[in-house]
Amino acid sequence: MNSVSYLPFLVYIAGVLIVVGFMVGVTYFLGNRHKDRETDLPYESGIQSTGDARVRFSAKFYLVAMLFVIFDLEVVFIFAWAIAGKDLGWTGYGVVGVFVVILVIGLIYEWRVGALDWISTDRKYIRMKEVQK
């Protein structure tokens, strides 16, 4: 591999930082300022805001984040094979095949358990809800 000059890259980074810094900073000087009765209230569709937004939110978002960590990490391992896939031949393909099969089993399990559904349609879950009533 040929040696790469990092000078243009550094100049580019500097240019990007200057432009972005300018965009953030300049309205502080150019923009007007006003203060009315409702200026400092959060904009929530014109409805009177109650409480702040530091509230609990659906655990489903957390579940998606966990699925992401699991699968993205496995993608990173496959990257290491993909770059050398031609040289490793069928041996490498077999090893990655086993890895992917395990990954797919995990995906099927999550699917069956209902982790991929935002609203659970599982009968057991619905019956449990009815019992709780």
Added chain:
Amino acid sequence: MITSAHTVLAALGVLLGVFTIAPGLIWLERRLLAVWQDRYGPNRVGPFGILQVVADMIKIFTKEDWVPPFADKPVFIIAPTIIMLSTLMSFAVVPVGPNIGVIDMNIGLLFFLAMSSMGAYSVVLAGWASNNKYSLLGGMRGASQMISYEVFMGLSLLGVVLMNGSFNLREIVLAQEGMWNVIPQFFGFLIFLLAGLAESHRLPLDVPEAESEIIAGFHSEYSGMKFGMFFVGEYIGVTLVSAMIATLFFGGWLGPWFPPIVWMLIKTFAFICLFILLRASLPRPRYDQLLSYGWKVMLPLAILNLMVTGAIVVATTG
């Protein structure tokens, strides 16, 4: 010394080019949407309304830069810079021509993926720092959507990496001399197109913003140029994804008759127009439909595409 001055100028040229194309897209998008919706669009300021961009820019720079007193101020200010920085940094590895581009990185593709996933921080931090319930919802939606589609964005590119045996974008372009990657990697291309749409959270996949449901979502408390940065950042993201599709699947700068850079611009422009056409023609999916579509359809398809490509590549190289 002359060569280093040349490359530095090329780097600044890329930056200038991005900052010409991205605001230009604001005008282009409004005009094209107008054409497809059978109306005029902006046509008053300058020839064909092209100076509308300048007028908008002057206006937005003189707007009040309101930082909410109830917000988390440092995070509120940092969030819009992250989306600009991450998309602009990704452009550093895009090869615009045989010798034009900011840096020729051996891990160009990985750098692109790393930078594009940084964009998720911008959305979730903006939504969190705004301290507004709709913004919080938008930020959470954005984070889930972007990280879900991140998974198979990486997987869809693995087919290209397998075929060319390199993360270097220049080598990937040169390897497409005989045949564009889109022909053997058609499913990879489709998956990447969709993932790119979700990553830049453009319509129809703009559920983090969804003005009719959660009033612009993560940036509803932003005003002035900070809002403008989210706006321009989105257009830079569209340009970036279009340029990456052209580079990875459509032979980048390769093409007859015209100079290489013209081909690169034509291909990028074609995909930008495709993105605008998608916006004009498709409705927004429901949020849970979007996520389950990603995990249940695109992820298995991406894995299948990878394993079939791997088998064919190994079999043919023998």
